[in-house]
Amino acid sequence: MQTMRAVVFEAPGEIAVRERAIPQPLTDEVLIRVAACGICGTDRHIMHGEFATRPPVVIGHEYAGTVVAVGPGVADLCEGDPVAVDPNIVCGQCRPCLRGQVHMCRNLAALGVNQDGGFAEYAIAPRKQCHRLPAGVSLRDGAMVEPLACCIHGMDLAGVRTGDRVAVIGGGAIGQLLAQLARLSGAATVLVSDMVAARRKLARELGADLVWDPADGDPTQCGGPLAGGVDVVIEAVGSRITNSQAIAWAAPGGTVLWFGVTPPGHLVEVEPNLIFEKELRIQGARINPFTHGRAVDLLAARRVNVAPLITLEIGLEALPGELANPSPNQTKIVVVP
Numbered sequence: 001m002q003t004m005r006a007v008v009f010e011a012p013g014e015i016a017v018r019e020r021a022i023p024q025p026l027t028d029e030v031l032i033r034v035a036a037c038g039i040c041g042t043d044r045h046i047m048h049g050e051f052a053t054r055p056p057v058v059i060g061h062e063y064a065g066t067v068v069a070v071g072p073g074v075a076d077l078c079e080g081d082p083v084a085v086d087p088n089i090v091c092g093q094c095r096p097c098l099r100g101q102v103h104m105c106r107n108l109a110a111l112g113v114n115q116d117g118g119f120a121e122y123a124i125a126p127r128k129q130c131h132r133l134p135a136g137v138s139l140r141d142g143a144m145v146e147p148l149a150c151c152i153h154g155m156d157l158a159g160v161r162t163g164d165r166v167a168v169i170g171g172g173a174i175g176q177l178l179a180q181l182a183r184l185s186g187a188a189t190v191l192v193s194d195m196v197a198a199r200r201k202l203a204r205e206l207g208a209d210l211v212w213d214p215a216d217g218d219p220t221q222c223g224g225p226l227a228g229g230v231d232v233v234i235e236a237v238g239s240r241i242t243n244s245q246a247i248a249w250a251a252p253g254g255t256v257l258w259f260g261v262t263p264p265g266h267l268v269e270v271e272p273n274l275i276f277e278k279e280l281r282i283q284g285a286r287i288n289p290f291t292h293g294r295a296v297d298l299l300a301a302r303r304v305n306v307a308p309l310i311t312l313e314i315g316l317e318a319l320p321g322e323l324a325n326p327s328p329n330q331t332k333i334v335v336v337p
């Protein structure tokens with residue numbers, strides 16, 4: 001029996017590198033040699049027992065790699081093909097699925113959450129969850145396909161129109177992706193707000209027109225760079241303060257996209273009169289239905305730059321420690337098994 005190393009979530013607070021048998025692909029499945037798998041906030045939530053999972057499970061859901069074996073029935077992928085994985089497996093039979101809202105599937109299963117995922121040397125994925133990476137898209141960039149796909153879904157819902165002013169609150173990996181997508185959507189002005197100078201600098205390098213330090217107050221106030229308000233405000237932090245800030249910055253007729261994930265039970269104070277007066281739309285966005293293919297196409301066309309977002313690469317052995325004690329000042333950490 002051939003074995004591999006995998007990072008297994010065993011119980012809340014208990015994550016360890018384990019030796020496991022290399023799985024064999026069954027019908028309509030492929031076996032992938034994982035090249036890169038990004039660490040996401042969800043992985044930390046799983047580790048702290050804040051996410052519904054069934055341990056033991058190999059975590060990691062943002063991954064890309066090379067197909068090394070295919071199961072019966074797989075005719076259009078073969079050994080050597082580079083792929084990025086869509087981790088979200090839907091049932092196709094529940095009410096949301098039958099209404100076309102597959103990302104709200106009641107029986108959603110996810111590779112790396114409740115089925116074995118990508119923090120391992122090898123991973124099994126159903127063929128239909130794999131997106132072939134074209135030449136020119138590295139496997140390392142392939143690990144960014146899943147988060148980029150989430151951002152594309154958010155942009156679809158935000159509805160940026162040509163010539164709009166867009167503000168992205170939060171210059172982490174997700175905020176930097178959303179800011180780039182806002183430019184592609186034809187925004188006249190894209191502002192990125194973040195307290196950290198290095199993130200503001202990165203945003204400028206990646207094409208943001210304006211950056212803002214929230215310590216300097218409200219950019220939509222009289223005399224500010226976006227006086228009069230912002231047509232689409234995208235919150236990419238998931239905190240009480242920034243959720244409220246997004247509503248305050250929105251222009252009349254504007255849209256507020258609450259993209260950052262807040263913990264369940266977390267409440268934000270909203271002044272309904274502002275929503276009325278400004279006729280605001282507050283929009284949520286959940287995962288990435290049917291957007292992985294578009295994410296791959298954007299990377300292939302070099303319209304989105306993801307490489308500078310990956311600021312640290314670690315091995316599997318370092319992952320449990322990294323999840324327990326996150327390295328400071330990183331944008332995106334990728335595990336290279």
Ligand SMILES: [Zn+2]
Pocket residue numbers: 040041042061062147
């Ligand atoms: Zn994620």
Ligand SMILES: [Zn+2]
Pocket residue numbers: 090091092093094095096097104105106107108
């Ligand atoms: Zn379903």
